[in-house]
Amino acid sequence: MLSAVFRICLCVLGGLAVPGVRHVCCIEIITPAEVEGVNGTDVKLKCTFSSTSPVLLQSVTVSWNFRPLVPGPDESVFYFDKEPYPADQGRFKGHVLWSGDILRKDASITLQDVLPTFNGTYICQVRNRPDVHGSNGELALRVVDKVSLSQISMLAIVVGGGIVLILIILSIVVMVKVCRKRRMNRDIEMHIPEEQWKDTTACKSEEAIHLTFMSKKTEGSVDRSGDDEEEDGEEEDHDDGNDD
Template identity: 65%
Template sequence: MYRIWLQLVAFLGGFVVPGLLQVSGMEIFTSSEVEAVNGTNVRLKCTFSSRSPVQAQSVIVSWNFRPLNQGPEESVFYYHETSYPPTSGRFKDHAVWSGDIMRNDASITLHEVPPTFNGTYICQVHNKPDVHGRNGEIILKVVNKVTLSEIGLLAAAVGGACGIILLILGIVVLVKFCRRRRSETNIEMHERERKDPTVW
């Protein structure tokens, strides 16, 4: 009975494992979060890798948008051999193709982003017959001004501290130099007074 179960598992595994390998064939890479200043352009970078050879006619790219209020998804952009920008809706005249399929790049650029573009952008890439894989998702935050990242704040703090230390060291060296100069001047004057008998 044990051998029968092993044979059954091995038999079913022959179907399941190739299916899993096929599902994991397409990989999509995006940033998790992007920040853009209100009214500026922002590139939403999406790259991919596929087990199947990449050809211009075999790759299909679609970008969708999920608003912050969890409303229905909207189409942002579609690409198959050529770009198909939106002809209506909030992304009309805002979304343009900036990718290169032969370099595994499916990126788009949004022009003059307003606050209504806040939300999640979903990048989907299919390379027939490799159509399986997880989508890439980017959260776009449209802000009135750029905020410093934690790394930027840390760099500014370290730079400021180094600047203050250098300033203090400079002042200390200058004070010591002035004191030594004054001391040397006083010694010279005493020497002159001692050597010159006319000085009272």
């Protein structure tokens, strides 16, 4: 939410009635209401603007000032006039970096390695000659310590990570078993001899036993009839001998 939006156009309408008076409108500056940064990190202070006059590097000036939480005078943080001029003394020396682009109507800066002493209000002022009227943008910076995870959070992370790891291991084991089973079935099919394949014309096991029994019985009958014929022949020979 942008609470520091300043749109105050002070147009001098007297020029409509009085010749020679020029119309002048104010510049608009937009900043966030509050920015939070962790102690020891970099924080960008965003400030954009719009102007009714052409925006040129030679015509735009930017200044950033700091108002501490405790009563006291404002402190210069940064200044831009054709080139950046960061603070060369005070608490912000070596901590300010230009992050804006004038031609893109961006006047942002970055505070490097922020400290708790940087807590306060930062004021962004932009002027684009002849568009020099208007209010400034203000934002509050709040520097906080690094948030440490509680024991409950750490326990939840450990338990959740363990469950996820177990599920991954189980999935891998199942996939390995399935792949092995498929490979074994494929190998068995490739190595089965042709004579072991099931013959669709073969009879059932009961029928095979019955046929075997009948075959043996038939062979026994044939052998018996042969023996009877031989005995009959011998008897006839014997009878012929007796007649003689």
